[in-house]
Amino acid sequence: MSMFCFQCQETAGGTGCTRRGVCGKESEVANIQDLLIYLCKGISIFSNRARELEIENPKVNKFIIDSLFMTITNANFDKADFIRKIKEGFEVREEIKRQLEEAGGSITDTLPDCATWYAEDEADFDLKAGSAEVGVLATQDEDKRSLKELVTYGLKGMAAYTEHAFNLGFENPEIYAFMQKGLALIADDYLSADELVGLVLECGKYGVEAMALLDKANTETYGHPVMSRVNIGIRENPGILISGHDLKDMEELLEQTRDTGVDVYTHGEMLPANYYPAFKKYPHFVGNYGNAWWKQNEEFEKFNGPILMTTNCIIPPRDSYRDRVFTTGTVGYPGLTHIPDRKPGQAKDFSEIIVLAKKSLPPVELEKGEIIGGFAHNQVLALADKVIAAVQSGVLKKFLVMAGCDGRMKSRQYYTEFAQKLPQDTVILTAGCAKYRYNKLNLGEIEGIPRVLDAGQCNDSYSLAVIALKLKEVLGLDDINQLPISYNIAWYEQKAVIVLLALLYLGVKNIHLGPTLPAFLSPNVANVLVEKFNLGGITNVDDDLKLLLA
Numbered sequence: 001m002s003m004f005c006f007q008c009q010e011t012a013g014g015t016g017c018t019r020r021g022v023c024g025k026e027s028e029v030a031n032i033q034d035l036l037i038y039l040c041k042g043i044s045i046f047s048n049r050a051r052e053l054e055i056e057n058p059k060v061n062k063f064i065i066d067s068l069f070m071t072i073t074n075a076n077f078d079k080a081d082f083i084r085k086i087k088e089g090f091e092v093r094e095e096i097k098r099q100l101e102e103a104g105g106s107i108t109d110t111l112p113d114c115a116t117w118y119a120e121d122e123a124d125f126d127l128k129a130g131s132a133e134v135g136v137l138a139t140q141d142e143d144k145r146s147l148k149e150l151v152t153y154g155l156k157g158m159a160a161y162t163e164h165a166f167n168l169g170f171e172n173p174e175i176y177a178f179m180q181k182g183l184a185l186i187a188d189d190y191l192s193a194d195e196l197v198g199l200v201l202e203c204g205k206y207g208v209e210a211m212a213l214l215d216k217a218n219t220e221t222y223g224h225p226v227m228s229r230v231n232i233g234i235r236e237n238p239g240i241l242i243s244g245h246d247l248k249d250m251e252e253l254l255e256q257t258r259d260t261g262v263d264v265y266t267h268g269e270m271l272p273a274n275y276y277p278a279f280k281k282y283p284h285f286v287g288n289y290g291n292a293w294w295k296q297n298e299e300f301e302k303f304n305g306p307i308l309m310t311t312n313c314i315i316p317p318r319d320s321y322r323d324r325v326f327t328t329g330t331v332g333y334p335g336l337t338h339i340p341d342r343k344p345g346q347a348k349d350f351s352e353i354i355v356l357a358k359k360s361l362p363p364v365e366l367e368k369g370e371i372i373g374g375f376a377h378n379q380v381l382a383l384a385d386k387v388i389a390a391v392q393s394g395v396l397k398k399f400l401v402m403a404g405c406d407g408r409m410k411s412r413q414y415y416t417e418f419a420q421k422l423p424q425d426t427v428i429l430t431a432g433c434a435k436y437r438y439n440k441l442n443l444g445e446i447e448g449i450p451r452v453l454d455a456g457q458c459n460d461s462y463s464l465a466v467i468a469l470k471l472k473e474v475l476g477l478d479d480i481n482q483l484p485i486s487y488n489i490a491w492y493e494q495k496a497v498i499v500l501l502a503l504l505y506l507g508v509k510n511i512h513l514g515p516t517l518p519a520f521l522s523p524n525v526a527n528v529l530v531e532k533f534n535l536g537g538i539t540n541v542d543d544d545l546k547l548l549l550a
Helices: 027-052 058-070 079-102 122-129 142-167 173-185 193-222 247-257 268-275 293-303 351-358 377-382 384-393 410-421 433-437 458-474 494-505 523-533 541-549
Strands: 228-231 239-243 263-267 285-288 307-309 325-328 337-339 370-373 398-401 426-430 452-454 485-490 511-514
Touching (some): 027 079, 027 122, 027 173, 058 079, 058 173, 079 122, 142 173, 142 193, 142 494, 142 523, 193 247, 193 458, 193 494, 228 268, 228 285, 239 247, 239 268, 239 293, 247 263, 247 268, 247 351, 268 285, 268 370, 370 452, 377 384, 377 458, 384 458, 410 433, 410 485, 485 494, 485 541, 494 511
Parallel strands (some): 239 263, 239 307, 263 285, 307 325, 325 337, 398 426, 426 452
Antiparallel strands (some): 228 370
């Protein structure tokens, strides 16, 4: 095999991509991504030791979250970006190593290869990236490999949320410390399977911390999301389509397009930007265009104007619109124009995108109407009296958490059918792009409460946890699992993994995960999760409805 990757739900054959990623990632890119993670483990060994001597290096912290985020599925396909990042990593490693030495720290004991290797040119990079000690399969024991990858993917998701908070000026050093501790601990094979299980659950703890940090960053910067009716039609002006998750990019784009005659539309996971009060002051911010990430080829072609990708998920663009796609942040694709990171005290420069937009035709209309969202924890708790009354009177019998990711598999139609068949006394709690499977259905209301309560992006799954904990308190229950809530979660990539680990850390049991269980869960590790948390998969809509509504 020329590569091995099984970090996403759509991995080839449900076991692993070995020649080319289902996502479109070439084998040499997959291997160089593994090499970057390998280097992060080596850097983390030094930074952990330095932290014991009260040395905190901001360059290390930023490098680690950037690197982990870059390797998330559908974030970056540009090998040159990873070569540059690895070269930067050599410099970062030498700096933290020097700081450790100057403080009297030990570096004389035997170090693993990831802490010492160095490469001069691209041929050296390729040779090392393809070697046996670098990739996923370097760990021979299947169960240890499974647990180590579960930690790795949790850290990748955590890094994404931490980076969005960082961009808004919010940090938590304890999260950085855990990420680097986790990477250092999985650099070798000396941890037992039981110790790795403990590390997985600790990852969930810091996943909660990362999502709480981002929630604070978003709400203190832009206000708490409010119930909003979002236009899904078009206007006659040329437009810019912004996709991804980064609200700082959203803010700067809106500021720079003010009074230009160019409208701004959200796409995919940027839809929840429509819920924040701070963005409602822009009259040229006109709504959402399109659906989940996997429909880009069709929808981007029809948009006519430029598209800005702020985070994953980008898919290989068609020639018909690739000259209109711009990337920024951790996103990269060969041949696309990349908007550089902001300099200290300055905004990113989106002028090239705006110039192109002014020359573009208006978008082709895909649909008309509105969708309702904005039900993060603050908004739902504002409706608490109404919600509690509905529960206590029996007109609202069950909440179904259907958060997570969407994807290309036809089997994901399951989630649309599941939503359609839910009885009228149930409410869906959602976050992430999984909602696109049912957020445009006319599911009605229960005494003024919409039957789909969209909290926002995948990181806003934190809001769903806050809502559940508050309901537990108000209803006087001892255990979160006594709530009238069932979990039918869809996953695709690593941000969904950290959400799952966070829920497990909070003690949530009986989660059903689909459309398939992760390929990186070995049979024994899957059994541990089943025994400890009663984690399960999905079967068919009718049987699962009976089970989850019981």
